[in-house]
Amino acid sequence: MADHFADRLLAAIERKRSPVCVGLDPVVDRLPDELRRAAPLAGIETFCREVLQVVAPSVAAVKIQSAYFELHGAGGVDLYFRLVREARELGLIVIGDVKRGDIGSTAEAYAAGHLAGEDAPDAVTVNGYFGSDGVQPFVDAACANGRGVFILVRTSNPSAAALQDVTDTSGKKLFEHVADMVAALGADVTVGQRGYSCVGAVVGATWPDEARALRKIMDRQIFLVPGYGAQGATAADCAASFSSEGAGAIVNASRSVIYAFRDQRYADRPWRDAVGEAAREFAADLAAAVGL
Amino acid sequence: MADHFADRLLAAIERKRSPVCVGLDPVVDRLPDELRRAAPLAGIETFCREVLQVVAPSVAAVKIQSAYFELHGAGGVDLYFRLVREARELGLIVIGDVKRGDIGSTAEAYAAGHLAGEDAPDAVTVNGYFGSDGVQPFVDAACANGRGVFILVRTSNPSAAALQDVTDTSGKKLFEHVADMVAALGADVTVGQRGYSCVGAVVGATWPDEARALRKIMDRQIFLVPGYGAQGATAADCAASFSSEGAGAIVNASRSVIYAFRDQRYADRPWRDAVGEAAREFAADLAAAVGL
Numbered sequence: 086m087a088d089h090f091a092d093r094l095l096a097a098i099e100r101k102r103s104p105v106c107v108g109l110d111p112v113v114d115r116l117p118d119e120l121r122r123a124a125p126l127a128g129i130e131t132f133c134r135e136v137l138q139v140v141a142p143s144v145a146a147v148k149i150q151s152a153y154f155e156l157h158g159a160g161g162v163d164l165y166f167r168l169v170r171e172a173r174e175l176g177l178i179v180i181g182d183v184k185r186g187d188i189g190s191t192a193e194a195y196a197a198g199h200l201a202g203e204d205a206p207d208a209v210t211v212n213g214y215f216g217s218d219g220v221q222p223f224v225d226a227a228c229a230n231g232r233g234v235f236i237l238v239r240t241s242n243p244s245a246a247a248l249q250d251v252t253d254t255s256g257k258k259l260f261e262h263v264a265d266m267v268a269a270l271g272a273d274v275t276v277g278q279r280g281y282s283c284v285g286a287v288v289g290a291t292w293p294d295e296a297r298a299l300r301k302i303m304d305r306q307i308f309l310v311p312g313y314g315a316q317g318a319t320a321a322d323c324a325a326s327f328s329s330e331g332a333g334a335i336v337n338a339s340r341s342v343i344y345a346f347r348d349q350r351y352a353d354r355p356w357r358d359a360v361g362e363a364a365r366e367f368a369a370d371l372a373a374a375v376g377l
Numbered sequence: 378m379a380d381h382f383a384d385r386l387l388a389a390i391e392r393k394r395s396p397v398c399v400g401l402d403p404v405v406d407r408l409p410d411e412l413r414r415a416a417p418l419a420g421i422e423t424f425c426r427e428v429l430q431v432v433a434p435s436v437a438a439v440k441i442q443s444a445y446f447e448l449h450g451a452g453g454v455d456l457y458f459r460l461v462r463e464a465r466e467l468g469l470i471v472i473g474d475v476k477r478g479d480i481g482s483t484a485e486a487y488a489a490g491h492l493a494g495e496d497a498p499d500a501v502t503v504n505g506y507f508g509s510d511g512v513q514p515f516v517d518a519a520c521a522n523g524r525g526v527f528i529l530v531r532t533s534n535p536s537a538a539a540l541q542d543v544t545d546t547s548g549k550k551l552f553e554h555v556a557d558m559v560a561a562l563g564a565d566v567t568v569g570q571r572g573y574s575c576v577g578a579v580v581g582a583t584w585p586d587e588a589r590a591l592r593k594i595m596d597r598q599i600f601l602v603p604g605y606g607a608q609g610a611t612a613a614d615c616a617a618s619f620s621s622e623g624a625g626a627i628v629n630a631s632r633s634v635i636y637a638f639r640d641q642r643y644a645d646r647p648w649r650d651a652v653g654e655a656a657r658e659f660a661a662d663l664a665a666a667v668g669l
């Protein structure tokens with residue numbers, strides 16, 4: 086894992102012509118019928134491993150959502166880390182969606198647990214509410230290990246604006262202050278050969294105007310863009326997070342891909358085929374929107 | 378767990394005359410020599426179980442810091458949940474310091490994993506950067522299960538002010554907007570017989586002026602107050618988080634208690650005695666400061 090995280094991610098996006106990431110959000114009730122009958126974790130494991138295999142040819146990265154594994158206790162956490170390894174062996178960049186955040190030695194412990202060692206993902210998501218001294222340990226651990234972080238700047242949910250739009254007397258909003266912090270943290274570390282930092286940002290696709298403003302503040306950050314598909318954002322909305330050269334961002338979709346077999350459009354297809362086809366369509370939709 | 382969380386916590390504080398909480402932040406390198414030689418998790422387990430036993434008579438609650446367990450992978454997470462049960466069997470209120478936060482069905486999954494089922498702690502800490510729709514699933518799960526949440530309002534670290542003090546044109550700061558959100562979430566759920574909500578707030582002891590302002594905004598919230606001891610806040614600083622009747626808050630100390638045997642003051646004492654004595658002094662210091 087010696088290469089710079091941003092270089093590895095951008096190379097994977099180019100190689101596959103696929104600026105997208107599929108999110109694993111496994112929920113027992115939504116699994117294919119044949120797997121729902123298995124013991125919860127066994128069904129989830131089989132489902133996730135097969136999803137990884139069918140999406141691997143067409144997507145650059147996967148995002149594994151820790152919450153759905155923590156729900157199953159220690160056994161779920163064990164499976165999370167085994168899937169990280171499985172995804173990496175398939176040549177995928179792996180983002181651990183853990184949204185951790187804390188201060189001082191506690192932040193160091195989280196960073197050591199989630200960004201170091203061979204089982205850790207290539208990058209994790211981090212909540213920056215604490216300010217820079219809370220985020221720095223994650224940045225240090227990531228950059229020391231050829232890994233990355235994506236700091237929450239603008240989340241994709243409806244009530245994001247309630248706090249993130251608090252506006253100071255100069256007209257600057259909270260999420261722009263967070264963006265300044267992220268850009269400054271990113272400037273302190275070596276950027277990769279392609280000009281992007283290992284410190285990235287989460288910017289919801291559901292807020293394209295905000296994304297355009299953020300692209301100007303954070304010109305060295307890779308944006309991880311949630312909100313496409315099940316949350317309602319289109320490929321055109323997502324395009325606002327990319328640079329003028331169509332780089333610097335990766336769009337995530339979770340439910341609209343991994344549960345595609347529940348969609349009328351794929352009703353007559355075996356579930357694996359539906360997931361694979363949905364991943365290909367998702368990648369093609371985004372590649373076209375950003376001119377890749 | 379049918380009784381209201383706030384009533385249970387406040388009753389424990391009164392019964393023990395101890396408005397305090399000891400934090401378990403186990404780090405292998407800081408364990409007593411005899412335990413440092415054991416395999417990491419075995420040493421941590423023995424240490425934590427013995428700390429729980431020696432502090433249980435003099436403190437109302439314990440706060441178990443998830444980061445130091447996640448650092449050890451699935452085995453660490455298993456130990457975290459076993460210690461939750463152990464602490465509860467000792468009659469302690471147990472706060473899981475997980476600082477989770479996300480949106481929609483992901484927040485629901487975190488809440489189900491950390492606030493439901495017999496192994497879950499009595500309350501968890503939550504990061505509210507997402508706004509109310511991200512926090513609501515935690516509140517719903519907590520209140521449905523006789524449990525509580527403590528939402529981060531003002532953190533205790535030096536750079537807390539950088540984002541949390543962003544001030545709008547009316548003079549209101551971000552952390553006060555968060556406090557409004559917390560007070561509103563708390564108002565929607567039944568408060569306990571003692572007038573406090575199951576929705577509490579994290580308010581750092583290192584910011585006593587801010588704590589006084591927050592006490593006015595959140596009059597039905599129990600404050601979980603970190604920052605005493607190793608982080609430099611005094612009992613007088615902590616008192617700012619209590620109501621005029623000396624209620625409505627619980628102060629946490631972690632390192633200054635659980636590693637007291639490394640302090641010169643206790644240099645000639647067996648480690649368990651040092652930890653027990655530090656817990657008693659901590660509780661007495663705070664009880665005196667708030668007139669309990």
